[in-house]
Amino acid sequence: MRLGARGFEFQGAPELRFGVGVLAEFEKGDAEVEPDGGVGRREADGFTERYERLGEAQQAFQRVAELVMHLGHSGQRVENLAVKRDGLGGLARAVETDSAVESLLRGRHEAARPSPSKNVRTASPASTRLDSVRHTRTVAAFFMPSPAPTFAARPLLSLCMIVKNERETLARCLASVKDVVNEIVVVDTGSTDGTQAIAREHGAQLIQSSWENDFSRARNQSLAAATGAWILVLDADEYLLPEDGAALRQLIAQHTDADGRATVAFQLVLQNLSADGRPGMLAHITRVFPNRADVRYEWPIHEQVMTSLSRAGVPVLTLTVKFLHTGYANRERNRAKQLRNREIFQTQIAGGGDLAPMTYFLLGGCHLDLGEHEEALTIYRFALQAARRAPDGDEVARGAHVRVITCLLALGRADEALAEMPVEFDAGWHPELMALRAEAEAKLGRADEARGWYERVLGCVAAPQIPPYDVTELKCDALLFLGAYWKDRGKPARGVQLLRAALALKQEGKAFGPAELAALYERVA
Numbered sequence: 001m002r003l004g005a006r007g008f009e010f011q012g013a014p015e016l017r018f019g020v021g022v023l024a025e026f027e028k029g030d031a032e033v034e035p036d037g038g039v040g041r042r043e044a045d046g047f048t049e050r051y052e053r054l055g056e057a058q059q060a061f062q063r064v065a066e067l068v069m070h071l072g073h074s075g076q077r078v079e080n081l082a083v084k085r086d087g088l089g090g091l092a093r094a095v096e097t098d099s100a101v102e103s104l105l106r107g108r109h110e111a112a113r114p115s116p117s118k119n120v121r122t123a124s125p126a127s128t129r130l131d132s133v134r135h136t137r138t139v140a141a142f143f144m145p146s147p148a149p150t151f152a153a154r155p156l157l158s159l160c161m162i163v164k165n166e167r168e169t170l171a172r173c174l175a176s177v178k179d180v181v182n183e184i185v186v187v188d189t190g191s192t193d194g195t196q197a198i199a200r201e202h203g204a205q206l207i208q209s210s211w212e213n214d215f216s217r218a219r220n221q222s223l224a225a226a227t228g229a230w231i232l233v234l235d236a237d238e239y240l241l242p243e244d245g246a247a248l249r250q251l252i253a254q255h256t257d258a259d260g261r262a263t264v265a266f267q268l269v270l271q272n273l274s275a276d277g278r279p280g281m282l283a284h285i286t287r288v289f290p291n292r293a294d295v296r297y298e299w300p301i302h303e304q305v306m307t308s309l310s311r312a313g314v315p316v317l318t319l320t321v322k323f324l325h326t327g328y329a330n331r332e333r334n335r336a337k338q339l340r341n342r343e344i345f346q347t348q349i350a351g352g353g354d355l356a357p358m359t360y361f362l363l364g365g366c367h368l369d370l371g372e373h374e375e376a377l378t379i380y381r382f383a384l385q386a387a388r389r390a391p392d393g394d395e396v397a398r399g400a401h402v403r404v405i406t407c408l409l410a411l412g413r414a415d416e417a418l419a420e421m422p423v424e425f426d427a428g429w430h431p432e433l434m435a436l437r438a439e440a441e442a443k444l445g446r447a448d449e450a451r452g453w454y455e456r457v458l459g460c461v462a463a464p465q466i467p468p469y470d471v472t473e474l475k476c477d478a479l480l481f482l483g484a485y486w487k488d489r490g491k492p493a494r495g496v497q498l499l500r501a502a503l504a505l506k507q508e509g510k511a512f513g514p515a516e517l518a519a520l521y522e523r524v525a
Contacts, residue, residue, distance in 0.1 A: 158226035163187070166191070170195055173234055176242075180249055190211055205225060213344050215302075215303040230288060248266075262289070263315075278509060283468045286304075334369070374407075398466065403467060
């Protein structure tokens with residue numbers, strides 16, 4: 001027997017509301033849902049009922065099946081499920097299932113193999129073969145919606161993206177999540193390079209939208225279209241490695257409650273990659289969170305979701321799961337992004353209002369990346385003062401302080417940069433601050449002091465901080481200085497070995513820290 005298919009959401013109070021009866025028997029391999037319509041016929045125990053409107057019959061059965069699946073998610077053994085009418089008059093019968101129905105519970109979210117939808121928004125897949133059900137005697141009927149839904153059959157994880165002209169990277173991103181997500185939603189803001197075709201080829205639901213210089217608006221369009229319990233946000237120039245995707249899927253399953261709801265948000269580790277694939281800067285960023293109407297992005301540029309998560313009382317857990325980013329590898333594209341971002345920030349600031357210190361910090365970053373050091377210095381000083389006044393501004397204040405010193409050195413004002421430094425060194429210093437101290441000492445002609453600070457830099461490790469930093473670049477700069485330092489002091493062999501270490505670190509990613517430095521000094525006296 002074959003049933004026409006439509007998506008639906010199961011809604012109803014514990015006492016489910018049904019009227020007119022449907023009686024059906026399904027033999028193994030005999031029940032299949034297909035997308036065509038027409039007249040439905042149900043036969044069981046000599047009873048035949050004909051429906052001129054197939055939708056009513058198939059929806060009634062599917063709602064019962066989804067309820068059985070839901071009870072399985074909740075850990076309840078399904079032995080005898082009563083389907084009741086609620087004062088409507090009509091037929092009320094029991095839905096009896098034997099042990100075979102337990103195989104239907106393989107649909108539980110954390111065990112199911114993900115399968116992104118193909119441009120169709122349904123809460124239940126449109127093509128589902130109920131092979132495992134040997135016989136289910138169903139009496140249900142026309143569904144009466146309840147005002148307060150208690151469960152909706154929905155995908156587990158939705159990937160939400162915004163794109164424009166991402167032909168070069170989008171396929172890699174979507175391929176990396178094919179076994180991780182259940183649904184893909186892509187908001188395209190005006191692509192002309194074939195990006196939309198790539199999205200469709202990977203089963204994405206494509207939404208075309210105008211660009212209004214507001215990233216949060218576009219992000220929130222994708223969230224509004226998603227049907228999953230969880231949201232994963234990626235950009236086209238980002239992707240997951242298989243082991244990180246598998247770990248993320250497992251953690252999501254562990255933090256999904258019995259009703260299929262997401263209970264926390266996750267900060268992932270953003271790993272920037274250079275043009276040659278070398279790991280660079282790290283940052284923690286919230287990219288996985290519950291699909292809730294009260295969780296939305298804010299800020300038109302460098303959009304963030306943390307504020308709404310905080311208001312909604314959603315806990316945020318920090319994971320070691322990484323996603324990789326290649327967007328900074330292309331210098332021309334990065335410059336174009338910074339010009340665009342600078343314009344958006346300036347428009348936002350011109351509009352007035354009480355802006356967060358982070359807004360000014362990020363605008364300073366646009367000026368710095370564009371080589372506009374005087375403008376960057378002015379903005380960073382303002383961000384520093386604003387962050388020091390803010391109740392939760394310590395992290396932004398530390399980052400702005402580092403960038404003030406960066407700008408002073410770039411402007412050739414090493415004495416001012418040194419005066420901005422903390423008097424005493426401690427282990428909590430930002431790694432870039434150590435490198436800046438070394439650079440300032442060197443520019444002021446104090447090579448021995450610079451050497452000591454650069455040797456401290458070699459002990460730094462990669463960790464997400466504000467501002468993000470590339471620990472490999474910091475160590476390479478330190479080794480280059482130390483190589484020249486020892487060559488100038490009559491120890492060229494030591495200098496050559498340090499330069500070779502810098503090359504190996506840069507090209508091969510070989511570790512180099514205090515232990516390696518000590519061994520080199522001992523070996524090459």
